[in-house]
Amino acid sequence: MATPSIAPLDLGALHRLKLTEPPVWLAPTAELSDAAREASRQLFSFLKSHTPKSPLDQLLVEGFDAEQIWQQIDLLSQPLLYGLKREVKKFEKNPDEIGKIRKVLEGERKDFEREKEINELEQYLEEDEAREYGLKKDVINDKKKVRRKLGVFGEGDEDDGDMDQLGTARKLQSEIEKMEKANMDQKAWTMQGEVTAAQRPKNSALEVDLDFQHNVRPAPVITEEFTTSLEEMIKKRILEGQFDDAQKIFTLPSKAPRELNELDENKSKKGLAEVYEEEFVQKTNPAAAPLLFSDEQKKEASMLFKKLCLKLDALSHFHFTPKPVIEDMSIQMNVPALAMEEIAPIAVSDAAMLAPEEVFSSKGDVKEETELTQADRKRRRANKKRKFKAKAAERSAKRAQDNTSLNHNDVQELYYTKMIGRIEELPKNYGNQARKKVRVTLITSYRFRIVEKFW
Amino acid sequence: MQSKESMEIEAVQSQSQNESGSLPSKPNFEPLKAHEMSDGRVQFRKVSVPPHRYTPLKKVWMDIYTPIYDQMKIDIRMNLKGRKVELKTRADTPDISNLQKCADFVHAFMLGFDVVDAVALLRLDELYVESFEIKDVKTLRGEHLSRAIGRLSGKGGKTKFAIENATKTRIVIADTKIHILGSFSNIKIARDSLCSLILGSPAGKVYSKLRAVTARLAERF
Numbered sequence: 001m002a003t004p005s006i007a008p009l010d011l012g013a014l015h016r017l018k019l020t021e022p023p024v025w026l027a028p029t030a031e032l033s034d035a036a037r038e039a040s041r042q043l044f045s046f047l048k049s050h051t052p053k054s055p056l057d058q059l060l061v062e063g064f065d066a067e068q069i070w071q072q073i074d075l076l077s078q079p080l081l082y083g084l085k086r087e088v089k090k091f092e093k094n095p096d097e098i099g100k101i102r103k104v105l106e107g108e109r110k111d112f113e114r115e116k117e118i119n120e121l122e123q124y125l126e127e128d129e130a131r132e133y134g135l136k137k138d139v140i141n142d143k144k145k146v147r148r149k150l151g152v153f154g155e156g157d158e159d160d161g162d163m164d165q166l167g168t169a170r171k172l173q174s175e176i177e178k179m180e181k182a183n184m185d186q187k188a189w190t191m192q193g194e195v196t197a198a199q200r201p202k203n204s205a206l207e208v209d210l211d212f213q214h215n216v217r218p219a220p221v222i223t224e225e226f227t228t229s230l231e232e233m234i235k236k237r238i239l240e241g242q243f244d245d246a247q248k249i250f251t252l253p254s255k256a257p258r259e260l261n262e263l264d265e266n267k268s269k270k271g272l273a274e275v276y277e278e279e280f281v282q283k284t285n286p287a288a289a290p291l292l293f294s295d296e297q298k299k300e301a302s303m304l305f306k307k308l309c310l311k312l313d314a315l316s317h318f319h320f321t322p323k324p325v326i327e328d329m330s331i332q333m334n335v336p337a338l339a340m341e342e343i344a345p346i347a348v349s350d351a352a353m354l355a356p357e358e359v360f361s362s363k364g365d366v367k368e369e370t371e372l373t374q375a376d377r378k379r380r381r382a383n384k385k386r387k388f389k390a391k392a393a394e395r396s397a398k399r400a401q402d403n404t405s406l407n408h409n410d411v412q413e414l415y416y417t418k419m420i421g422r423i424e425e426l427p428k429n430y431g432n433q434a435r436k437k438v439r440v441t442l443i444t445s446y447r448f449r450i451v452e453k454f455w
Numbered sequence: 456m457q458s459k460e461s462m463e464i465e466a467v468q469s470q471s472q473n474e475s476g477s478l479p480s481k482p483n484f485e486p487l488k489a490h491e492m493s494d495g496r497v498q499f500r501k502v503s504v505p506p507h508r509y510t511p512l513k514k515v516w517m518d519i520y521t522p523i524y525d526q527m528k529i530d531i532r533m534n535l536k537g538r539k540v541e542l543k544t545r546a547d548t549p550d551i552s553n554l555q556k557c558a559d560f561v562h563a564f565m566l567g568f569d570v571v572d573a574v575a576l577l578r579l580d581e582l583y584v585e586s587f588e589i590k591d592v593k594t595l596r597g598e599h600l601s602r603a604i605g606r607l608s609g610k611g612g613k614t615k616f617a618i619e620n621a622t623k624t625r626i627v628i629a630d631t632k633i634h635i636l637g638s639f640s641n642i643k644i645a646r647d648s649l650c651s652l653i654l655g656s657p658a659g660k661v662y663s664k665l666r667a668v669t670a671r672l673a674e675r676f
Contacts, residue, residue: 263662264620265613271571272636273578275623 013038014121036125037061040069043122044076051080052164086167489548498551500542500558501534508565509538518570519561522577527553531561559584566634567627573636585642589631592653604628606652614658618648621665644668 013035020032044059054076061069091098189200190208220226237243268275313320367376490497504512512519516533523531523542530543540561544554556577563573563584576582589595595603607628608615615626622645624637633649635642648661 263617263666265609265617267612267616268620271569271574272582272623272625273571273575276575276579276582276638279623 011042011117013042014118014125017124018117018121020124037069039121039125040073043118044073047076047080051076051083053079053168082171083164083167488546489544489551489553490546492551498544498554500554501537502540502542502558502561502565504533504538504540504565506538508567512540512564515564515570519564522574523557523560527557527577529553529557531557563634563636567629568625568634568636572625575636579638581638582636583639583642584634584636585646586632586634587646588633589653592650595653600631603653603655604631606655606658607633607649609658614652614661617658617662618645618665621669622648640672644672 016035017032017039025032038061041059041061044056048054048056048058056072056075059069059072064072189195189204192199270278372380512533520531523529528545528548530545532541533539534541542554542557542561544551548554560573560576563576564570566584566586568584576584589600589603593603606614609617615628618624619626622637622641624635624641624645626636626645626649627634635645635649637645644665648665651661651664652658
């Protein structure tokens with residue numbers, strides 16, 4: 001336990017610090033700070049002998065501020081702490097050694113007491129510095145603990161220099177091993193790159209602060225101001241009675257849909273010369289070019305649309321003048337004598353129309369079914385019977401004639417005459433053309449029938 | 456002789472100037488006839504007939520003969536011994552280029568075009584025949600080659616006809632040889648689509664491209 005290198009502790013400065021009354025510390029004084037510096041320098045040089053590897057020979061105090069001085073003390077205390085930890089572990093393994101130490105400690109009780117004093121003084125000193133420079137208390141406490149440990153186990157550390165060197169080598173080795181292991185081991189999932197939910201532990205993503213880009217626009221942050229502004233807007237709208245929503249503006253397509261020109265997959269019937277000729281004609285004189293199929297369709301569609309428009313105009317337009325229809329010149333007899341202004345639209349108005357009796361003219365009274373008397377009904381039935389009888393007689397006569405004459409010419413003659421008779425029966429309003437047509441169709445159909453019979 | 460003539464002309468000019476003081480009327484030269492241009496020499500063209508076109512030629516001989524003889528005023532005959540169609544200018548041939556046109560027409564028929572299509576060569580100036588082979592586009596062998604030819608023609612010639620109608624050309628696919636008849640720009644479009652078919656693109660894709668191209672062409676006017 002002999003420590004020949006220990007410098008004799010000059011406790012003057014520490015004593016002076018110790019004797020200072022606590023209220024004096026409240027005001028920064030140059031004298032006190034000098035004393036504190038001196039004391040810490042003394043303590044440093046005292047502890048320096050325990051850590052031979054420390055880069056600093058002594059505490060540099062002149063012209064340094066508190067932080068710098070603390071750094072220097074840190075440099076000294078860190079290796080000391082490691083050494084002490086190691087020692088404690090060693091003692092845990094074989095507790096017999098503690099006994100030895102205890103003896104030594106008892107032998108050096110005086111020293112220990114002194115040490116205690118030093119600790120106390122140091123505490124004062126630190127508090128002083130804390131007051132002076134506003135250092136945080138917990139940091140100071142940490143440092144204090146270090147100092148205490150130093151006080152207790154300081155002597156056990158420097159048994160011999162060889163042990164110390166061996167220890168550092170081991171420490172280096174262990175550090176290297178640790179680093180190698182860290183390199184070889186599997187990395188944490190956050191460092192693995194792309195990771196799916198199955199590849200990481202449950203809820204692990206909640207614990208880490210992930211920084212990645214979102215593609216979607218973030219949802220608006222709902223703050224109090226935001227909601228109040230919304231509410232205000234709603235209130236304002238209610239007050240104004242304005243409940244309309246923004247109307248969507250539908251834009252009609254300005255261009256017609258593009259025509260999809262179908263490719264003709266059949267062999268063209270036209271020769272190449274004709275194809276080029278058509279192209280040339282279309283280029284030089286588009287009007288003369290033959291209509292395409294789609295053009296014909298367009299024309300028909302436009303015609304239909306025009307018709308529809310005419311009808312719709314007639315319904316909706318008050319003073320609608322229909323398109324003048326040029327017909328044959330005719331004198332209209334049934335025109336009202338006085339042209340009166342009508343309220344109804346012209347298209348709807350029946351001012352220029354015929355009277356019902358002009359439209360439907362019939363002889364005598366026209367009676368409904370329910371209006372007929374019994375006598376009327378009887379007369380009707382008798383008339384019907386008479387007509388039917390006449391028809392039946394005619395039919396039987398025709399059959400008899402057919403049976404008697406199978407001669408072609410005779411039949412034709414007969415048929416002819418009958419046809420003529422029928423044509424005579426045609427309504428009066430049938431024109432000459434119509435009559436001719438009927439005759440022709442009748443004759444042809446008759447001939448066909450004759451031919452059928454012969455076959 | 457010549458010098459004497461020129462002297463005479465000069466003399467006439469001086470006389471007229473002296474008389475009225477104005478320039479003489481311009482001489483009006485008739486354009487040279489085709490036979491006069493080459494010193495009265497008759498020009499020939501020969502188009503050889505491949506054996507597989509012998510019978511078709513015999514069948515449509517009158518269709519070929521009439522426009523050439525009547526419209527183009529070119530003499531035409533079939534040399535049976537040499538298996539060649541021979542064309543010759545006449546004294547009344549209006550244009551020397553008619554001979555070449557007729558030769559092109561006959562040649563187009565020999566390549567396999569129909570007479571109604573080939574006649575366009577006589578009627579229009581800006582028509583050409585372009586020929587290429589599949590191996591010029593891509594070296595294909597065996598089944599690949601036959602498939603390529605199949606792609607070109609399509610089922611029942613559908614693809615070929617579609618290209619023909621869209622581009623206003625006529626196409627002949629004779630084994631690995633392809634002949635296109637049409638105007639310069641149209642040939643280009645047809646050739647492009649044929650090439651992409653050879654290179655393996657499906658018919659549908661070629662159709663859609665064709666549609667776009669022809670629509671653009673139609674808008675150009």
